[in-house]
Amino acid sequence: MEFISLYELNKQVKQALKERFEGTIWITAEIASVQENRSGHCYLELVDKPAEEEKVTAIAKGTIWAFTYRMLKPYFETTTGRRLEKGMKVLLSVEVVFHEVYGFSLNIKDIDPTFTLGDLERKKREILEQLERDGIIDMNRNLELPPLPKTIAVISSPTAAGLGDFRNQLEHNSYGYRFHIKLFPAVMQGEQTVESVIAALDRIYAYENLFDVVVLIRGGGAQSDLGCFDSYELAANIAQFPLPVIAGIGHERDDTVVDRVAYLKVKTPTAAAAFLIETFQHAEALLEELRTDFLTGVEELLKEENKRLLLQIKDFKRLTQTLLQNRGTSLQLLSRRLEHHSKVFIYNRLSGFDRIRDRLSHRLDFIFDREKHKSVQYLAEVRRKCENRLAGDSHFLELAETKVKYVDPKNVLERGYSITRLKGKAVKSVAEVSANDILETILKDGKLESEVRSDPSPKE
Structure with a gap:
């Protein structure tokens, strides 16, 4: 029986692969993991999945050596605005390598960022289409911002440079507006961003009635860290959040899914603060305009009413004079008749009062006599009852005295x-x-x- 050693087998496999793949080839794959070491090398785990499926059909290790990675990394991140990360589709120029000890691997020589950029845009487009199909893409945008959004829930990393700028601009605004800011800390870059921001939103939701608006701040981060804000889960949470969300997470040319669903996208955290201050300015200007319109309207109304009143006074004076002239004679006759009837009425009333007085005096005398008789009877009855009571009490005391004497020890x-x-x-x-x-x-x-x-x- 013929046989060879494992080393000989691996050596033959290595030679066969070298003869089959003499140069580099372009392949497509999905990044399953990324790891950079201190030496500057980048190690990737590449997988292949059928479209619309999660089942992995192929796995391979890929290596970008430091001297190559130093050139590819800035080129890729500048073109795509993203760094190499888990879940990203890439088009790679690779050299097939097989080592007798370390086995099969791929040396990555080049990356086509346009392929990844197209895939990222496709994914972003699919997420936006899914949000639209779910009917939630414009829910947060359609909310009404309070006229004076003074209580602000801020989601940011506590150490973010933009957070300090945001606070400083609001707290030291030249108009003296007062804002109340509450920080809800969250991770704003890396794989934990989505989970951390959603957790912060949940904490704000528990105190929804205390806040007017939510501001999402990521100032100071690299453009390549914006990928986590193209998450369907995070975008769906923001789109359905009951408070307006202002997104200040990117730069002028960046546009993430979160930016699309938020109530408002601003370039920087400073721009978010400026928007809130401008909202107060707009409300103040509106109030001043309403005050001016009110004062002007009142002045015009007073002028018109004054004119109308003067005309009414003139008409009233003229009508009164005419009425007085026409009614003068009638009033004199009425005055004389009133005087005569008054005298007759008073005389009749006085006679009636005398009769009433006599009847009342007689009635009072009768009542007085009756009550006097009742009082005499009542006094006699009281006297009789008191005498009976005293006699009874005297007899009781005599009996008690006899009993006491009877039981007295001296007796x-x-x-x-x-x-x-x-x-x-x-x-x-x-x-x-x-x-x-x-x-x-x-x-x-x-x-x-x-x-x-x-x-x-x-x-x-």
């Missing part, structure tokens, strides 16, 4: 009885007395002391 002693005490307490039984006890006997006319010679025995 008992008068009848020949005595009281014996031991140490101040009355003796009721011989069992309470012992030999040598000194007893005190109380009689009607004095006290006696006696000593017990022996223990008394109770009678059986």
